[in-house]
């Protein structure tokens with residue numbers, strides 16, 4: 327429960343919804359209790375006057391008595407109706423204040439979590455899977471809202487109604503009141519227990535459903551592999567097994583739900599029987615009138631819902647507390663990459679790695695070991711090396727996705743940690759190895775870094791990335807939707823759109839992480855030539871496997887197992903007759919054999 331205390335700040339923020347809400351709960355309940363008393367008076371009126379009416383049988387006065395009697399009953403009926411209408415009005419306002427408050431808090435909480443997520447570093451995203459992140463913003467927040475809205479509202483309602491009804495009962499007859507209330511705690515306990523059963527079973531079903539939809543999604547995403555390996559029958563069998571599991575759990579839930587209402591009706595009926603029996607004996611003793619029995623039965627029917635709500639609200643609050651605990655876990659995570667009062671400046675692009683070592687915190691793998699190099703503004707640095715040698719790690723450190731575990735990265739001679747993070751990243755263009763494009767138009771994907779879509783600039787970026795001709799050939803050109811909702815671009819086209827996105831930023835430092843691998847050598851040459859123009863006076867870092875990509879770079883570093891084994895330009899490295907030359911010859915051989 328202590329986890330829910332986090333939400334108290336929101337109650338304070340929305341106090342001018344909560345306080346009137348509480349008053350509306352009280353008012354609606356007062357008007358909810360009054361009709362029972364009107365019914366009691368009406369009932370007594372009937373039982374007192376019926377004898378008189380019969381007494382005048384055969385006399386003309388019987389007619390008059392009937393009229394007076396009928397008009398009286400009509401008046402009572404109208405009173406009950408008016409009271410119900412007033413109650414309805416207050417119920418409307420009660421929901422309009424408390425439920426609306428819960429929706430406002432839900433909105434605030436979702437935004438708070440999302441904003442916090444965005445501040446967290448890469449390592450956090452490596453530790454937690456996307457499903458988990460999504461669940462906490464959606465499922466868990468919804469559960470918390472159930473506590474904030476219906477939970478609070480029904481708890482207040484139950485307490486107020488209980489106090490008013492029990493008070494009204496006690497003023498009529500203490501013995502009857504005690505007997506009537508006796509089954510209530512049992513009813514609440516049964517509902518709490520059954521509700522918990524339903525919730526835990528529903529949760530299991532939800533998990534099965536997630537796993538079923540995950541399974542379906544994956545097999546459809548990989549349908550090409552499934553079909554080419556002729557594994558349809560095998561996949562279908564697995565699907566049937568998953569479905570069977572879901573069905574079994576659903577049937578279990580249906581059984582508990584089927585028991586739920588009969589049990590409630592049984593207990594409710596039992597209360598009425600007790601009232602009739604104990605009330606009857608009290609009437610015989612002359613302690614109460616028959617109207618009081620009618621009054622009690624109305625009270626009982628009114629108490630039934632709050633008592634049911636009590637069991638329901640208890641389990642709902644428990645679940646909300648568990649969800650808030652999960653939310654708090656993430657909200658209390660501190661971003662590893664921070665920049666407090668960082669320097670804001672236009673960077674020149676001088677990069678220096680000074681004895682940099684780096685070990686990934688998630689796996690403990692040492693990816694870089696004592697790496698030192700420097701690049702001047704206007705230069706192109708190329709990084710080459712075998713797979714897993716640490717090339718992407720250099721890009722990660724340059725983009726400050728991680729901080730070094732040893733040594734220092736300096737930008738314009740300033741340690742990278744001292745530069746304002748957003749200021750720095752906004753001047754850096756990065757094309758990752760794994761291309762990611764949003765399900766949006768090509769134009770919006772290229773112009774991702776800007777708030778206003780400037781089409782001439784987008785087109786120029788596309789031309790520089792040598793993808794312009796491919797785009798204009800499409801029916802809708804730059805307005806073509808890509809991704810889940812649209813067409814699929816080829817691997818090389820995707821890479822070039824993502825290069826255009828980085829160029830569009832007019833960065834001071836541009837980092838290409840092996841993003842020309844799916845582009846043919848002629849197009850690659852065109853892009854590199856364009857880059858020479860666009861990045862004139864600025865710094866480029868090109869990571870590649872291919873020597874053809876990097877041979878014109880001002881400086882080339884050759885990495886192996888996290889260490890720099892050679893550095894220089896193409897000619898000096900060739901002269902060294904070491905790792906670079908070996909790589910060159912190997913690639914030359916491969917090209918010839920193709």
Ligand SMILES: Nc1ncnc2c1ncn2[C@@H]1O[C@H](COP(=O)(O)OP(=O)(O)OP(=O)(O)O)[C@@H](O)[C@H]1O
Pocket residue numbers: 452686688689691692693711712713714715716717718719720759840
């Ligand atoms: N996010 C990560 N978490 C943990 N370990 C990682 C992570 N990324 C890379 N590594 C490890 O760090 C080492 C260097 O990886 P890196 O991605 O820098 O190599 P690379 O030279 O870019 O390889 P490739 O050419 O295949 O992309 C590898 O052993 C890899 O397993």
